[in-house]
Amino acid sequence: MASQEDRYARHRVIPEIGDLGQKKIKAASVLIVGCGALGSVQAQLLARAGIGRLRIVDPDLPELVNLQRQLLFDEADLGQGQAKADIAAHRLSRVNSEVKIEAQVARVDASNIEALMTDVDLVMDATDNFETRYVINDACVKHQKPWIYGGVIATTGMSMPVIxxxxxxxxxxxxxxPPPGASPTGLTAGILSSAPVAIAAIQCASALRLLVGDIPPQVALLTLELWQGSAREVQVSRDQACPCCGQARFEFL
Ligand SMILES: [Zn+2]
Known part of the structure; x- marks a missing residue:
């Protein structure tokens, strides 16, 4: 059997990562908010990449309707009374026993986000609603932590790193x-099974890039349309009048 040193050989040989980058990945800790379709892929990719510590937070138990796209769960998990976060931790410990995995069965909101993210280096958005994304955003701006936005609906997904x-x-x-009920949900519009896989893969690449210290000089909002097989990138800049991170906020502090 190959030694553990060989586990990350395919990453270490990539110039953008290298031995030093792999050490930084091992020293890093990440919070994954949600363990559905996006979170299943993020957790697997980051565990396989050798992240030092992963904290996975999700309130739900797996259901039959989840299996179409949530890759960490299977039929044997249904009706067992075990939460997704706990199942994920068990699976991931077999994927990579070097990773410290912390599962928490909870719904992330404004009351607990700061406690959950203060001791991690980066936050992954694996939620299915805008309300929680704004909670993540505001806490991450306050504590100056990067987070990676990702969202999927029907055949389309979007991603953007927030630094x-x-x-x-x-x-x-x-x-x-958007006002509650104004935008389509997975329930009403559906989710193509491959869409969250693609978006989570983009999110994980963004996360590893930041964790090895390669900060992009310009950020883009990426939209993938999976059915057409097309991508659109829009360069986005900081809004000096942003109520969260703009100058106005600091003037009034
Ligand atoms: Zn802002």
Missing amino acids: PGSGPCLRCVFPDP
């Missing part, structure tokens, strides 16, 4: 969350 102090935050791009 407080450098790039735009979510409110610079979308100042306010």
Whole structure:
């Protein structure tokens, strides 16, 4: 059997990562908010990449309707009374026993986000609603932690890294969350099974890039249309009047 040293050989040989980058990945800790379709892929990719510590937070138990796209769960998990976060931790410990995995069965909101993210280096958005994304955004801007936005609906997905102090935050791009019920949900519009896999893969690449210290000089909002097989990139900049990260906020502090 190959030694553990060989586990990350395919990453270490990539110049953008290298031995030093792999050490930085091992020293890093990440919070994954949600363990559905996006979170399943993020957790697997980051565990396989050798992240030092992963904290996975999700309130739900797996259901039959999840299996179409949530790759960490299978039929044997249904009706067992075990939460997704706990199942994920068990699976991932077999994927990579070097990774410290912390599962928490909870719904992330404004009351617990700061406690969950203060001791991690980066936050992954694996939620299915805008309300929680704004909670993540505001806490990450406050604590100057990067987070990676990702969202999927029907055959389309979007992703953008948020790097407080450098790039735009979510409110610079979308100042306010859509009113409740105004935007389609997975329940009403569906989710193509491959869409969250693609978006989570982009999010994980962005996360590893930031964790090895390669900060992009310009941030883009990426939209993937999976059915057409097309991608669109829009360069986005920080809004100096942003109520969350703009100058106005600091003037009034
Ligand atoms: Zn902003």
